[in-house]
Amino acid sequence: MSSKHLIEYEHASPEVRAVFEDIMATRRVDQVNNFWKALARHPETLRRTWESLKEVMAPDGALDPLTKELLYIAVSVTNNCGYCVASHTAAARKAGMTEAMLGELMAVIGMANETNRLAVGYRVPVDAAFEE
Incomplete structure (x- = not known):
């Protein structure tokens, strides 16, 4: 657009x-x-x-503003929304995110996406211990 x-x-x-x-x-x-x-x-x-x-995204919820922004970045990376990644990375930096935190976040996002695809591909049944 x-x-x-x-x-x-x-x-x-x-x-x-x-x-x-x-x-x-x-x-x-x-x-x-x-x-x-x-x-x-x-x-x-x-x-x-x-x-x-x-x-x-209100600051008075159970999650603090930085955590909300980090989650937003993770979902945006996974959904391949470059605009949202840029916007919420800037907001996370304002909320206190460091470069080390961003690096670790990206590692977690990459690992979660990889293991999610493996679990789906292998059709791994959920362990009874994980059920509520």
Whole structure:
């Protein structure tokens, strides 16, 4: 998708501007990133996605913000979403992730994906000890 498909703040409808303003206020930034500008093409999706993300990624949950960002990176790497990897790696760095942590995270992601494929390929039955 080219940048011509992104909705900039100055061209946004009042509904989209309201979501953009909430994103900027919540994240303490002066502009929204391209993901939100792309979703602004469908205001209902923009609003729903932002509200869900804001709730799931809230800092007051059982998981701390860095852990949430690390999980987001892991899923994004596995799903091959370069945009999400970049975005959430930047957010994880802001939340305290070090280069050593990123390296170890990538090792875990690679290992989990490898062993997951092996378990699926061999159709390994789940051990009774792992059942609840």
